[in-house]
Amino acid sequence: xxxxxxxxxxxxxxxxxxxxxxxxxxxxxxxxxxxxxxxxxxxxxxxxxxxxxxxxxxxxxxxxxxxxxxxxxxxxxxxxxxxxxxxxxxxxxxxxxxxxxxxxxxxxxxxxxxxxxxxxxxxxxxxxxxxxxxxxxxxxxxxxxxxxxxxxxxxxxxxxxxxxxxxxxxxxxxxxxxxxxxxxxxxxxxxxxxxxxxxxxxxxxxxxxxxxxxxxxxxxxxxxxxxxxxxxxxxxxxxxxxxxxxxxxxxxxxxxxxxxxxxxxxxxxxxxxxxxxxxxxxxxxxxxxxxxxxxxxxxxxxxxxxxxxxxxxxxxxxxxxxxxxxxxxxxxxxxxxxxxxxxxxxxxxxxxxxxxxxxxxxxxxxxxxxxxxxxxxxxxxxxxxxxxxxxxxxxxxxxxxxxxxxxxxxxxxxxxxxxxxxxxxxxxxxxxxxxxxxxxxxxxxxxxxxxxxxxxxxxxxxxxxxxxxxxxxxxxxxxxxxxxxxxxxxxxxxxxxxxxxxxxxxxxxxxxxxxxxxxxxxxxxxxxxxxxxxxxxxxx
Numbered sequence: 001x002x003x004x005x006x007x008x009x010x011x012x013x014x015x016x017x018x019x020x021x022x023x024x025x026x027x028x029x030x031x032x033x034x035x036x037x038x039x040x041x042x043x044x045x046x047x048x049x050x051x052x053x054x055x056x057x058x059x060x061x062x063x064x065x066x067x068x069x070x071x072x073x074x075x076x077x078x079x080x081x082x083x084x085x086x087x088x089x090x091x092x093x094x095x096x097x098x099x100x101x102x103x104x105x106x107x108x109x110x111x112x113x114x115x116x117x118x119x120x121x122x123x124x125x126x127x128x129x130x131x132x133x134x135x136x137x138x139x140x141x142x143x144x145x146x147x148x149x150x151x152x153x154x155x156x157x158x159x160x161x162x163x164x165x166x167x168x169x170x171x172x173x174x175x176x177x178x179x180x181x182x183x184x185x186x187x188x189x190x191x192x193x194x195x196x197x198x199x200x201x202x203x204x205x206x207x208x209x210x211x212x213x214x215x216x217x218x219x220x221x222x223x224x225x226x227x228x229x230x231x232x233x234x235x236x237x238x239x240x241x242x243x244x245x246x247x248x249x250x251x252x253x254x255x256x257x258x259x260x261x262x263x264x265x266x267x268x269x270x271x272x273x274x275x276x277x278x279x280x281x282x283x284x285x286x287x288x289x290x291x292x293x294x295x296x297x298x299x300x301x302x303x304x305x306x307x308x309x310x311x312x313x314x315x316x317x318x319x320x321x322x323x324x325x326x327x328x329x330x331x332x333x334x335x336x337x338x339x340x341x342x343x344x345x346x347x348x349x350x351x352x353x354x355x356x357x358x359x360x361x362x363x364x365x366x367x368x369x370x371x372x373x374x375x376x377x378x379x380x381x382x383x384x385x386x387x388x389x390x391x392x393x394x395x396x397x398x399x400x401x402x403x404x405x406x407x408x409x410x411x412x413x414x415x416x417x418x419x420x421x422x423x424x425x426x427x428x429x430x431x432x433x434x435x436x437x438x439x440x441x442x443x444x445x446x447x448x449x450x451x452x453x454x455x456x457x458x459x460x461x462x463x464x465x466x467x468x469x470x471x472x473x474x475x476x477x478x479x480x481x482x483x484x485x486x487x488x489x490x491x492x493x494x495x496x497x498x499x500x501x502x503x504x505x506x507x508x509x510x511x512x513x514x515x516x517x518x519x520x521x522x523x524x525x526x527x528x529x530x531x532x533x534x535x536x537x538x539x540x
Contacts, residue, residue, distance in 0.1 A: 094139025
């Protein structure tokens, strides 16, 4: 067996090829500045030292607000399906001499979200011009907020592996969205871009977190929780797919136990929660590899390439961009009255954490069920409305709640996921689901038949009673009728009978299945079980 002649440290490791591999230990802060691993690295098994690197992640989230008009002009915000450049006016196109006017509803929505995130609302705020040249910014500046945002210093709790993690919120402020570029290629292959101004001027709320997230998964959970709150408040649709909810992530690595912040990289172009997770995972691995090789992390903006699963460098941020912020001269400073803040706070709806706690206490739901249902406003509303509509059957509230939860999270949830239709837009209304559960729980139809009925309800919108009647699915509870079917199945399956007599209990389940099949699932399973046992006892 030969030995590697490269200089290294640590133990020797034999390889399948007969070469002894040396283990090279990289210091926790990387190699000294200017040094790098040189020569042939193939004989080395490189590892980090016992102090591992942890990611430090902060997120900047932009959410379009659900106002009917734009931030500084009366143009409609319903631009998604509109022809390009039709919802525009001199204000949102940045024409000379126009005067913007602040959208009051957008300010109120921002205050609402700020209060939900436990932020302090500023008594006085102002808008600023953020100057930068970019094709989607026709006027050369964006009206945003700089040193006096609407709110600051809040927090949001997320749950990670059963433990609560608190993420600091630096600020929640208000600005205008920019136009949208569409990049195309001509017949000759030459690239060009088209500009749609419809999106320009739509109210945009920015939520900036502290760098308190310690894994890509925590970042994903934070975004999901944030979107849930936006939807509970009704201030934003929160859809990443259509760009109304967008995220930029800042990630750096540092040795565990070190409090100092290291050089960060900004990642853009992520259009789903899964993309955010994958992009941050890739970036964590990339930066770890750079440090392991003695390299240096460069402050830059990188874009996520979904098809390749990688980030690529877009531009250097080695030096801070000078946006030349200055107070927007066409807008007066904004005084936020304390009475207005109190009124908005009083109108805040029940938020996800509070609703989950109430589901646990009021309905006795398991923590898993309560978390899933309260994690979506539409699902939580659907659940409670179904319970409200379910009347006339004397069973305990906790049993009702668990039954509704089971059907929503399994069979109905499966249908919703397969069809890619939102629950509150499906053909199964809460009143119809309550009607179906009444039929099942009262024994009028079996649980198996109930699943069949639910699927047809989902596909056709018919009522459960109509479907039961049309398909003759009423449950058979006549012991005499079931007894006759049981005798037929016993006669047709002598081997199963012999197995049962020999002590094999699974043979009984087989015979129950045969009776259910013969009755097209209409037989009462419990009654079938007892009738079969009685008939089998008489067999000699």
